[in-house]
Amino acid sequence: MYCGTCMVSIEDALAKVPGVTRARVNLTTKRVSVTYDPSRTSTERLIETLDGIGFPAAELIESSAAEADARDRDFLKRLGVAGFAAANVMLLSVSVWAGVAGDMTESVRSMFHWLSALIALPAIAYSGQPFFRSALQALRGRRLNMDVPISLGVVLAATMSVLQTTRGSDQVYFDAAITLLFFLLIGRYLDQSMRTRAAGAAANLLGLKATTATVLDDDGTTQRLSARSLKAGDRILVAAGERFAADGVVEDGTSEVEESLITGESVPRRISRGATIYAGTLNGAGAVIVRTTAADQSTLLAEIARLMDAAEQGRGRYVRLADRAARLYAPAVHILSAATFAGWMVLGHGWEAALTAAIAVLIITCPCALALAVPAVQVAATSRLMRQGVIVKTADGLERLADADTIVFDKTGTLSLGEPELIDTETIPPDALSRAAALAANSRHPYSRALVRAATARGFDVVAADGVREVPGLGLECSGAGKPVSATLAGHVPERLGAPSFVGRATTTADDDTSILGYRRPDGEVVTFRFADTLRPDAREIVSTLKDAGYAVHLLSGDRASAVAAAADKAGIDDFASEIGPAGKLRRIEELTRTGAKVLMIGDGLNDAPALAAGHASMSPANAADISQTAADTIFQGQKLRPIVETLSVARASQRMALQNFAIALGYNLVFVPLAMLGHVTPLVAAIAMSASSIAVTGNAIRLKSKRLELRR
Incomplete structure (x- = not known):
């Protein structure tokens, strides 16, 4: 099978078989994917059909x-x-x-x-x-x-x-x-x-995944098993220099992981307890223990290949x-x-x-x-983009990207990182930051994770505090030493970390693009933490490059006006709209389309699905959690927006x-x-x-x- 005529001949022959609803040939991999009704035909009949037109076939077995x-x-x-x-x-x-x-x-x-x-x-x-x-x-x-x-x-x-x-x-x-x-x-x-x-x-990404893994049993013993036998929930020990055999979360140890094959980023990422890792990435600095969350064909690596x-x-x-x-x-x-x-x-x-x-x-x-x-x-x-951490999901995606003349950004998670960061850390008392991080250590809330990251960056060894409970919708409370929350020490009150009203601070919202969290010490003093969802590091540079290349750039966000205005100003975007939901984004893109614009929508692959579908072309910044669900034509990974320029350049070229x-x-x-x-x-x-x-x-x-x-x- 060498040419388009071969592909068309195979697809036409299979389409005539009763029960076949779809047949699509992949010339690159020499494979044909057939959707059929098993009650009306069989794999054997499909193979006989292909043999009959001069294409000997067999059920797929991965060649070595x-x-x-x-x-x-x-x-x-x-x-x-x-x-x-x-x-x-x-x-x-x-x-x-x-x-x-x-x-x-x-x-x-x-x-x-x-x-x-x-x-x-x-x-x-x-x-x-x-x-x-x-x-x-x-x-x-x-x-x-x-x-x-x-x-x-x-x-x-x-x-x-x-x-x-x-x-x-x-x-x-x-x-x-x-x-x-x-x-x-x-x-x-x-x-x-x-x-x-x-x-x-x-x-070949799948070939980079480790073929074996060191599994830790409940009694502390280890055994070397095939990576195919791993399942979610297993604990594996990964030494420095080894590749991870499955997706998972680090339970113990610190290291650096080289994950360019997933994200396109060449700089290793520092990992410690709670960090997410992916099959096929390389453990660089030290041994870590990982609790697997996905193995074999359920990993991010396998999903990318599919x-x-x-x-x-x-x-x-x-x-x-x-x-x-x-x-x-x-x-x-x-x-x-x-x-x-x-x-x-x-x-x-x-x-x-x-x-x-x-x-x-x-x-x-x-x-x-x-x-x-x-x-x-x-x-x-597609081969070049794959090396840059960009996945093209649709066959005509690059062709439509080459036609685009207007770019619409979503803010949270697209123009910004979608991960709040603690700001003004130099003005925060070290003991308050350390103690607040201890309260937040076991919480999965984005602000809690940001506190732990900031404390770790300041050199604190964050150890989870005892006696912490979560008050839904408000924050965390700790009595200390495992005492009941209602109990107080002499002259002290329970520590609290959360919304300003929860810790006893009058101000409930920030008047700019930041958010506020309060920490109440045992003596009743309140320390304020300010968080900002920072823009991607190259946001302004990329927006400037896009505008210089002749693209009209817009920003649409459901966030409050002050936050959107601040983000637009930092990124250099003049045309922006705030407090606009998915339906509003859809209407705005339809309006732009009616004026003759060919819109490239860049947004969250989950929340912005209607807008992504309405655009002439679409891209999503995606992490492993939503890579398979995103509605976009093209997916890019990593913390920078540079892949957008690379993708558009490759599409035009x-x-x-x-x-x-x-x-x-x-x-x-x-x-x-x-x-x-x-x-x-x-x-x-x-x-x-x-x-x-x-x-x-x-x-x-x-x-x-x-x-x-x-x-x-």
């Missing part, structure tokens, strides 16, 4: 890395043999060409031709097997793919050359046949390598266009070749000249470049490169097909030109993986 390496080695062997043969046959051909103009005798020329045949024919038989097998499978299934004209052209060129050699002719085309195979193998190897790496960007696979099964509009063009073009190749042969015969040029021109047309009109034009770009783009590849493929055909039909292109030149066009579109796409991109108007 060793098998993939064996396939690559086999392909490289065929490429090496073709290259060796092409070089030697070309040397002989150059000698013959030079001899024609000199005094080479007929016997010497004939010997050179037979030597060329001796080198080329075994090489063609061996190196051409991938094309020949694919063509035979297609013909058995009564269909055409792009390997049919390739195989036909190679076989005809080789056969005609043998006949010409036996007759002592001056012209043979062994060089064309073997050179065609050599360049085609180069192009296909580049394409397959890129697809393998792209598929590996998701699938999302990537689902996106690859889709079709963007350019991919659909290329597939249709390749499908229609395949029979046109044979029609043009037959018409060329008939035309030359009618004009009385003889069968040799007619067949030579027909072979050249057959070779030069192969739709390889057209079939590779868009998929190659799509694979390169991929659109340009897709159009460039279309231009290369179509321009090549418009120039060379008429020349070939008129007899001005030999089979050798046709082979080089066709292979060059395929390599050109693949090479152009590969540039996207490392090209420096800037977001401009």
Whole structure:
């Protein structure tokens, strides 16, 4: 399976099977996903259907890395043999060409031709097997793919050359046949390598997960078990330098975790008790004990792989266009070749000249470049974004992102981190901060976690206080030493941490973009803590970059006016609206759309689902908790907004490169097909030109993986 024609043939054949409601082929992973009614058909029947059209199939079993390496080695062997043969046959051909103009005798020329045949024919038989097998499978299934004209052209060129050699002719085309195979193998190897790496960007993530884990039993003993046998609730010991085998929460120990494969962030994250970790990330500094929350196929890593696979099964509009063009073009190749042969015969040029021109047309009109034009770009783009921590969930997501001209941000959790931070810590009495953090140590409230983080950053060893109880909706209360809350020590009152009214402070709300929490000491004194949901560190820089690139930037938030105004001012956004709920955001996006704007909505994948769906395109900053539920087309991770610029840059560049590849493929055909039909292109030149066009579109796409991109108007 190598081209759009193959994909369409498979999907059409499966769609005709009773009970099948959906069939979608993933060319990159060589897989087909079928949705069907088990009461009306079966897996066996689906496999028989695929076998019947020339595509032997089997139920999915994950292939090992060793098998993939064996396939690559086999392909490289065929490429090496073709290259060796092409070089030697070309040397002989150059000698013959030079001899024609000199005094080479007929016997010497004939010997050179037979030597060329001796080198080329075994090489063609061996190196051409991938094309020949694919063509035979297609013909058995009564269909055409792009390997049919390739195989036909190679076989005809080789056969005609043998006949010409036996007759002592001056012209043979062994060089064309073997050179065609050599360049085609180069192009296909580049394409397959890129697809393998792209598929590996998701699938190989699973390979980074530890295969075994050290499990701690209740009695303190340890045992080494397979990662597949882990389940939620297990306690595992992860040493420094090991990868985590499952998602979980740190119960004991401190370390640093390198999680670039999940978030795209290269800087290690400091972890301690209560921190969340993910399968596949690398434990860097010290041993930690982790309580697993998800294992095997339930981990974030497995979910990302599933999302990537689902996106690859889709079709963007350019991919659909290329597939249709390749499908229609395949029979046109044979029609043009037959018409060329008939035309030359009618004009009385003889069968040799007619067949030579027909072979050249057959070779030069192969739709390889057209079939590779868009998929190659799509694979390169998604692979690049995956390395940046960006997951493309929909096949046409990048195409719609490239069209966007207006960007709408949500505030909390999108423009901001969504995690309150304690501010003005230098003015807080150290003993008050330490004691308040002790009260908050076991609480999961965002403000409590912020207090613990701040105390830890100040160097305090936070130990949970005894006798703490939570008062729902108000805060935490502690009597100390495990005494009843109602009891008081001489001259002391119970400690409280919570809302200003709960601790006895008159002010209940902040008058700016901050929030207030109070801590009442045992002596009754109240210490105020101020929290701010800080903007992402590069928010202002990214907004400025987007505006410079010509995007209109808006901010919509359900937060209070003062907080939204402050956030908009810090980020440099002039157009903002506050206290606007999900329905209001939806209406605002619909209004922008009616004015002709193509809106990119960037918001919380859970709370902003209606607005995300209404936008022309959508992105979400997502952590592991909601990555599978988010409604966005594209997901980025990490604490920075830089992935937005990277994604938009890649989207625009991929659109340009897709159009460039279309231009290369179509321009090549418009120039060379008429020349070939008129007899001005030999089979050798046709082979080089066709292979060059395929390599050109693949090479152009590969540039996207490392090209420096800037977001401009």
